[in-house]
Amino acid sequence: MSDKLELTCIGCPMGCQLEVEIENKKIIKVKGNSCIRGEIYAKKECTNPTRIVTSSVCVENGVIDVVSVKTEKDVPKNKIFKVIDELKDVAIKAPVKIGDIIVENVANTSVNVVATKNVKAR
Amino acid sequence: MLNYDIVIIGGGPAGLAAAIKAKEEGIDNILILERDSVLGGILNQCIHNGFGLHTFKEELTGPEYAQRFIDKVIDMEIPYKLNTMVININSDKTIIAVNEEEGLLEINAKAIVLAMGCRERPRGAINIPGDRGAGIFTAGTAQKFVNIDGLMPGREVVVLGSGDIGLIMARRMTLEGAKVKAVVELMPYSSGLKRNIVQCLDDFNIPLKFSHTVINIKGKYRVEGVTIAKVDKNRKPIKGTEEYIKCDTLLLSVGLIPENELSRNAGIMLSNITGGPIVNESLQTNVEGVFACGNVLHVHDLVDFVTIESYNAGKSAARYIKGQRFSNEGSIKIEAKDGVRYTVPKSINIDNVEKMVQLRFRVSNVYKNSHVSVYFDDIKEIYKKKKILTPGEMETVIITNEMLKKYMDTRKITVRIE
Numbered sequence: 001m002s003d004k005l006e007l008t009c010i011g012c013p014m015g016c017q018l019e020v021e022i023e024n025k026k027i028i029k030v031k032g033n034s035c036i037r038g039e040i041y042a043k044k045e046c047t048n049p050t051r052i053v054t055s056s057v058c059v060e061n062g063v064i065d066v067v068s069v070k071t072e073k074d075v076p077k078n079k080i081f082k083v084i085d086e087l088k089d090v091a092i093k094a095p096v097k098i099g100d101i102i103v104e105n106v107a108n109t110s111v112n113v114v115a116t117k118n119v120k121a122r
Numbered sequence: 123m124l125n126y127d128i129v130i131i132g133g134g135p136a137g138l139a140a141a142i143k144a145k146e147e148g149i150d151n152i153l154i155l156e157r158d159s160v161l162g163g164i165l166n167q168c169i170h171n172g173f174g175l176h177t178f179k180e181e182l183t184g185p186e187y188a189q190r191f192i193d194k195v196i197d198m199e200i201p202y203k204l205n206t207m208v209i210n211i212n213s214d215k216t217i218i219a220v221n222e223e224e225g226l227l228e229i230n231a232k233a234i235v236l237a238m239g240c241r242e243r244p245r246g247a248i249n250i251p252g253d254r255g256a257g258i259f260t261a262g263t264a265q266k267f268v269n270i271d272g273l274m275p276g277r278e279v280v281v282l283g284s285g286d287i288g289l290i291m292a293r294r295m296t297l298e299g300a301k302v303k304a305v306v307e308l309m310p311y312s313s314g315l316k317r318n319i320v321q322c323l324d325d326f327n328i329p330l331k332f333s334h335t336v337i338n339i340k341g342k343y344r345v346e347g348v349t350i351a352k353v354d355k356n357r358k359p360i361k362g363t364e365e366y367i368k369c370d371t372l373l374l375s376v377g378l379i380p381e382n383e384l385s386r387n388a389g390i391m392l393s394n395i396t397g398g399p400i401v402n403e404s405l406q407t408n409v410e411g412v413f414a415c416g417n418v419l420h421v422h423d424l425v426d427f428v429t430i431e432s433y434n435a436g437k438s439a440a441r442y443i444k445g446q447r448f449s450n451e452g453s454i455k456i457e458a459k460d461g462v463r464y465t466v467p468k469s470i471n472i473d474n475v476e477k478m479v480q481l482r483f484r485v486s487n488v489y490k491n492s493h494v495s496v497y498f499d500d501i502k503e504i505y506k507k508k509k510i511l512t513p514g515e516m517e518t519v520i521i522t523n524e525m526l527k528k529y530m531d532t533r534k535i536t537v538r539i540e
Binding site: 055056068084118 | 169181317319
C-alpha cells in the first residue's frame, strides 16, 4: 500500500509544496522540493519531526532585561514545551555574547541553548 | 553644518547593507543616522530563526543576522549616530536631525539613502468598532514587549490578520504561556509565509479562520472579548455568523506601511500602491542623488532580499558620488498588469544597467499553475511557470542586459500573470 502525504517545507521561507510517497511506512519518493533540504525535511517530518526553538531568558545587570536564545540544533517537536519550561527560571548575568551557552543538554536532547544577542552590562 | 558624501537614514538591515556596500565601493565619508539606541532595527526583536539562508547559507535569528552587519560596520569604521531622529530632509539634500547630546544638527549630503523601514497599521487604520480598553496592540508592539522588555501583554489572545508578525506572535505568546484562541484573517488566504502557518499555527493547533474579521471589541478598561464574523466576497460581515470569543488581548497584524513622511517633505514621488518612493533601475527616486531601499521602498517578507536591494542602493549612491548620473531620459517604463500589483523599479534606463535588473513584484491574488510573463512591447520574452503565486510572497524576474539590447527600441516592459 502506498500513501501520499502533502507537506509544506519549512527548510527556508520558499515554503515548497512537497508530495511524499510512503510505502510500508518507508519513504519512497519526495516531489516538489527545489533543493536537498526539502527531501531531508520531508523524510524527517514523516519520521522524526524536529524544530529549532527560539525564546528568551532574563538578564541580570544588562542594558536590556532579556536576551534572545535558541537551541543550537533542532530538537524533537514534542520536546518544544519541555525546552521552554527549562528556560523559564533561567537568569544570566550580563555581559552576554552571541553563542554563549545558556543551558546545556536542554530537556535531555543533547542540544545546548545558546544566546543569539549581545547584551552589554549596565 | 556637517558635510558628508552619503548619509543613510536608518540603521536597520537596509541602512547597514547600503553603508557597507558604499564603503566597499570606496566612499569613506558616510554617516548612518539611527533613531533607536542600537543598530539593527526591527531584527533585534525578531528572535525567531529563518533569516539569512540566501545571504549566509545558514539559518540565523534576527539579532544574529543584524549583528553580522553591525560588526562589519564597526569593523569598517563607518560612522553612525544613535538616538538621532531625522526631522526633515530637503530636496537640496540638507538634513535636519536632533539628538540629546548634540542638539539640532544640520547635515549636508551629496547623496542620501532612504532606509527608514515601515510601521504597522494600527486599529484606527481598519476602524474596528467597540470599546477602547487596554489590551489592543499591534503584533510588533507585543513582540517588543515580550522579546526586548520581557513583559507579557496578555493571557488569552485573539490575533487579527495572518501577516507574518501575527503568525510569529501567535507562537511566541503560546510558548510564553498564553492561550491563543484564534487567528482571524479577512481574506480567503494568508498574507504570511507558508512556513509560518505550518510552524507557528499548525504545530500548536491554533485555529486560522479565513474570511473572518473582528466586528466588535468589548471591555471598557481591559479587553474582555471580541466578536468575530464571517465576511462575504466583498469583505462585508455576514449576519448570523457572529461568534463571541472571550479574551483579554487583541493583536493586530493587518499590514505594514513604508514610513515616508521624510521622503514626502523632500519632494519625493510615492507610489500609491506600495506607499514607497517610485524608483528607477538604480533605485534612485525622482530627486537626483536620493536612493531608497528596504521596507521604506516596498514591504519585503525576507530580510535577505532587503540586503540585496540595499547593496544595490549603496552601490548606486557610491557611483553617484564618483560622478555617475542616473538620468531617466530614454527610460523604458515598466507596467504591472493582470494580477501584478506593482513592480520595483518602475523604469529601466539601459545606459545605467551593468549586468541585469532584478524586477521585484507582488501579485494581487492567489494563482496556481500560472506563468509570470514579461513583454517587451508586444514580444513575450519571459514565460516562467509558477506552481503557486500568492500576495504574501514577493516575486522576482531578472531582466538581463542581453534582453535589453535585443529589444533596443522597446518603449514599455509589461509584467503580467497568465
